[in-house]
Amino acid sequence: MKPLEPALDSARPVTASDGKSTWWRWIGQLEWVAAMLIMIMAIALHIRFVTHVGGTWRDEANSVHLVTLPGFTEMFQFLDYDSFPILFFALLRGWLGIFGADNDMALRALGCITGLAVLGALWLNARAFRIRWPVLSLALIGLNPMLIRYGDSARAYGLGIFLILLTFRSFWRLVDKPSTPDTRRVAAAAVLAVLSVQCLYYNSVLLLAIAAGAVAVAARRRAWKTVGLVLGIGLLAALSLLPYVPMMRRMSDWTFMVSYPADLPWLWKRVSEVLGSPDPLGVWLWLSLLFLGVGAVAIVVGAGLWRRFVRRQALSETLDTDPPHSVPDAILFATGALIVGIVGYAAFLRALHYYTQPWYYIALVAFAACALEVIFGAWLALAKHRLLPVVLRSGRLFTGVALLCFTLLPDWEEMPIRHTNVDLVAARIRPLASNGDVILVPRWECAIPLSRYYRGPAEIITIPPIDDHRFHRYDLVLRQMATPDPLQPVLARLEEALRSGHRVFLAGTLPLPVPDHPVTSPLPAYRDASGKWHGGNYFTAWDLQVAQLLTAHAARAGHLAVPVPGNAPVQEFEKLELAVIEGWR
Structure with missing residues (x-):
C-alpha cells in the first residue's frame, strides 16, 4: 500500500514554491509508516488479550446472567443491578443466542470485534476531518492496555466508545458545510446520538460536549438552522433516557453503599491509572498534549484578537474558508468538545459519588484522544501560519512513534494478565465436592462468576447470605444489614456441614480473630427521617464472626492449589485463594 499524495491533511495543496513542500512530503510518508505499524501492533494486542484473558469476572458474569433471563421484560426489570442502558445487553443477548450462553470464546470474539471496530472508527474520523493518517489517536487508544482490557471485555464500554x-x-x-445538512447526515447524527446514550450513561456527557463544539461552529457561521438541528438531536437523545428514571430512583435506596467522597484529587488519581498505562510517564505525555494543543488554539485566538484590535481589520466573512489568523472550524469543534467533555465528565463523576474504577474513564480517554487528533492534525488549512502546523504535525508523529517504541514490550507483557481465577476455582472444586458440602464465599460479589462456572452438588453461601447469586444485589445486602443477627443461617449451615462429615470449601480469605475477644454482630442498620442510613462496620464484623466459628471448631484445614494455565x-x-475445611471439635 503506497501513501497518497499530497501529504497535507487538508484539501488545500502545497505549491511547488513552498519551501516546506519537501518536508510535508517526507512527514506524510513517515506518518503512513507509523500508522501502519501502530495499527498492526494494536490488532496483535487485541488478539493476544482475548486469547489469554480467561474466564469472565464478576461484572462480565453479571452481564451474561442478565441477558440470559427468559425475556426482554425481565431483562429490563433487572437493569437495576447493572450499570448500563439496554442497547449493549440487547446485542449481547442476540450474540449469545447464536453462540451459546456458556461460550466464553464467543464473548471474547465479540469483545475483539468491538475493539477492532474502535480502531476502524479512528480512521473514519480522521478522513472526515481531512487527516490522512490517524497516527496520534491510534497510538493513544490502540496502545493503551487499559482501553484494550476493558474495552474488549463483555461490558458496554467498547461499544459505547x-x-x-x-x-x-x-x-x-x-456543521462541516455552510449549507443546511442533508437529510441523511441529520438522520445519521440522530441515530448515533441516541444509540450512544443507550449504550453508556457517560456518553450523555460526551454528547453534550460534542453538541457544544458543533453549536460553536454553526453559530460562528451564523447557520442558525444547523444550531437548531444540533440542539434538537441532543434533546431527542436526552428524552430517550426517560424510561430509566424510575430505575434510577429505585437504585437510590442502596447506592449509598457504593458511594465515596469523589473529590477532584481522587478523580485525577483514578484517571491517571488509565493515562499512565502501561507506564506512569504516560500521564505527563497526556498533559503535554493537552496543554500544547489547547495552548496552540489559545495563541491563535489571542493573535487574531490582537490584530483585530490594533489594525481594526474585520475578519473575512467568507463562509467557505476560515478567516485569516483564525482557528479553523475543525479545531474549534474539537477544542470546544474536548474542554466541555473533560469538565462535564468530572462534574458528572463528582455528582455520582461512586468509588470509581479505571474503566469508568476509558470512554473519556478515547474521546479525548480523538479530539486531540483533530487539534494536532487539522491546522494545515491555515496557510499563513506555517510554523504552527510544522510543530504540531511533527509532535503528533513523534508522539505516535515514541509510544510505539516505548510501550511495545510493556503492552505485550500485560495482555496475558487474567481478569479472574474464579473459573479455575470452580473447576478445582467440581471433582472434589459432593452432596452436603458447602462453598463459602466471603466476598459475596465473587459468587456471581462462581455461580456461572460451578455446576455441582455443593451449596454456595456468601457473607452475608444472599439468595440471588446472579447479580450485584446490593438491595439484598442492605436488607441483611437491617436484619438482627443476619449470619445465623450461615453459621448454622457451616456447623451442620462440618458436624455431619462434609467439607467446607473456602473460596477467598477470612481475617484471623483475636483470641478471647468475642465478636458480636453490629446493631441493625436503620434509616432516619431524612432518609440517611446509619449502621456499623458490617462486613468486617461478619467476616470475623465466621472466622471465629471456624477457628474454634474446625478440626483441620488445608490449602488447595489452583493452577493457572x-x-x-x-x-x-x-x-x-482456595482452602478446604473439615471436621468438628
Whole structure:
C-alpha cells in the first residue's frame, strides 16, 4: 500500500514554491509508516488479550446472567443491578443466542470485534476531518492496555466508545458545510446520538460536549438552522433516557453503599491509572498534549484578537474558508468538545459519588484522544501560519512513534494478565465436592462468576447470605444489614456441614480473630427521617464472626492449589485463594 499524495491533511495543496513542500512530503510518508505499524501492533494486542484473558469476572458474569433471563421484560426489570442502558445487553443477548450462553470464546470474539471496530472508527474520523493518517489517536487508544482490557471485555464500554466516536464524526459532518445538512447526515447524527446514550450513561456527557463544539461552529457561521438541528438531536437523545428514571430512583435506596467522597484529587488519581498505562510517564505525555494543543488554539485566538484590535481589520466573512489568523472550524469543534467533555465528565463523576474504577474513564480517554487528533492534525488549512502546523504535525508523529517504541514490550507483557481465577476455582472444586458440602464465599460479589462456572452438588453461601447469586444485589445486602443477627443461617449451615462429615470449601480469605475477644454482630442498620442510613462496620464484623466459628471448631484445614494455565498472572481484585475445611471439635 503506497501513501497518497499530497501529504497535507487538508484539501488545500502545497505549491511547488513552498519551501516546506519537501518536508510535508517526507512527514506524510513517515506518518503512513507509523500508522501502519501502530495499527498492526494494536490488532496483535487485541488478539493476544482475548486469547489469554480467561474466564469472565464478576461484572462480565453479571452481564451474561442478565441477558440470559427468559425475556426482554425481565431483562429490563433487572437493569437495576447493572450499570448500563439496554442497547449493549440487547446485542449481547442476540450474540449469545447464536453462540451459546456458556461460550466464553464467543464473548471474547465479540469483545475483539468491538475493539477492532474502535480502531476502524479512528480512521473514519480522521478522513472526515481531512487527516490522512490517524497516527496520534491510534497510538493513544490502540496502545493503551487499559482501553484494550476493558474495552474488549463483555461490558458496554467498547461499544459505547465506538458509538461516541462515530457520533463525534457525524456531528462534524453536520456543521462541516455552510449549507443546511442533508437529510441523511441529520438522520445519521440522530441515530448515533441516541444509540450512544443507550449504550453508556457517560456518553450523555460526551454528547453534550460534542453538541457544544458543533453549536460553536454553526453559530460562528451564523447557520442558525444547523444550531437548531444540533440542539434538537441532543434533546431527542436526552428524552430517550426517560424510561430509566424510575430505575434510577429505585437504585437510590442502596447506592449509598457504593458511594465515596469523589473529590477532584481522587478523580485525577483514578484517571491517571488509565493515562499512565502501561507506564506512569504516560500521564505527563497526556498533559503535554493537552496543554500544547489547547495552548496552540489559545495563541491563535489571542493573535487574531490582537490584530483585530490594533489594525481594526474585520475578519473575512467568507463562509467557505476560515478567516485569516483564525482557528479553523475543525479545531474549534474539537477544542470546544474536548474542554466541555473533560469538565462535564468530572462534574458528572463528582455528582455520582461512586468509588470509581479505571474503566469508568476509558470512554473519556478515547474521546479525548480523538479530539486531540483533530487539534494536532487539522491546522494545515491555515496557510499563513506555517510554523504552527510544522510543530504540531511533527509532535503528533513523534508522539505516535515514541509510544510505539516505548510501550511495545510493556503492552505485550500485560495482555496475558487474567481478569479472574474464579473459573479455575470452580473447576478445582467440581471433582472434589459432593452432596452436603458447602462453598463459602466471603466476598459475596465473587459468587456471581462462581455461580456461572460451578455446576455441582455443593451449596454456595456468601457473607452475608444472599439468595440471588446472579447479580450485584446490593438491595439484598442492605436488607441483611437491617436484619438482627443476619449470619445465623450461615453459621448454622457451616456447623451442620462440618458436624455431619462434609467439607467446607473456602473460596477467598477470612481475617484471623483475636483470641478471647468475642465478636458480636453490629446493631441493625436503620434509616432516619431524612432518609440517611446509619449502621456499623458490617462486613468486617461478619467476616470475623465466621472466622471465629471456624477457628474454634474446625478440626483441620488445608490449602488447595489452583493452577493457572501458563502460570499467567491474575488481577488482584478477583484472585481467590482456595482452602478446604473439615471436621468438628
